[in-house]
Amino acid sequence: xxxxxxxxxxxxxxxxxxxxxxxxxxxxxxxxxxxxxxxxxxxxxxxxxxxxxxxxxxxxxxxxxxxxxxxxxxxxxxxxxxxxxxxxxxxxxxxxxxxxxxxxxxxxxxxxxxxxxxxxxxxxxxxxxxxxxxxxxxxxxxxxxxxxxxxxxxxxxxxxxxxxxxxxxxxxxx
Numbered sequence: 001x002x003x004x005x006x007x008x009x010x011x012x013x014x015x016x017x018x019x020x021x022x023x024x025x026x027x028x029x030x031x032x033x034x035x036x037x038x039x040x041x042x043x044x045x046x047x048x049x050x051x052x053x054x055x056x057x058x059x060x061x062x063x064x065x066x067x068x069x070x071x072x073x074x075x076x077x078x079x080x081x082x083x084x085x086x087x088x089x090x091x092x093x094x095x096x097x098x099x100x101x102x103x104x105x106x107x108x109x110x111x112x113x114x115x116x117x118x119x120x121x122x123x124x125x126x127x128x129x130x131x132x133x134x135x136x137x138x139x140x141x142x143x144x145x146x147x148x149x150x151x152x153x154x155x156x157x158x159x160x161x162x163x164x165x166x167x168x169x170x171x172x173x174x
Contacts, residue, residue: 091122139167
């Protein structure tokens with residue numbers, strides 16, 4: 001037996017979600033959004049200046065995390081790490097406004113930082129051009145001093161050590 005009117009068998013077009021689906025979506029997304037907001041850390045204070053000026057860096061206290069003993073044993077005390085890194089890089093910028101990765105490693109080694117505690121990004125692009133900025137990470141006892149060297153200036157900030165015990169994510173120039 002066939003029906004003469006096929007309309008009752010067809011699904012209506014343009015069907016929208018029911019109210020129950022919207023409530024379920026909100027119930028799933030809202031706790032995620034609240035959880036992410038609760039886990040965010042306060043932003044660090046950043047200082048920067050031309051190659052002749054001194055700046056100060058402060059940040060909210062970082063939680064104590066495990067740091068490899070070899071890396072922290074050869075670095076200055078945490079309170080002086082930031083100023084020592086900035087002073088060393090300012091001295092380098094006085095003679096070379098666009099230093100290479102090797103020059104940055106050498107000056108930080110001369111300043112007393114263990115080579116294993118220093119992470120530096122590439123100073124040249126894969127095509128051989130000079131990089132716009134070179135990023136530097138120096139591992140302290142429970143913090144990383146991050147510095148950006150760009151156009152003859154240094155900008156520094158202090159952040160917590162990453163869970164992997166390093167300052168950078170990914171590969172670094174050794």
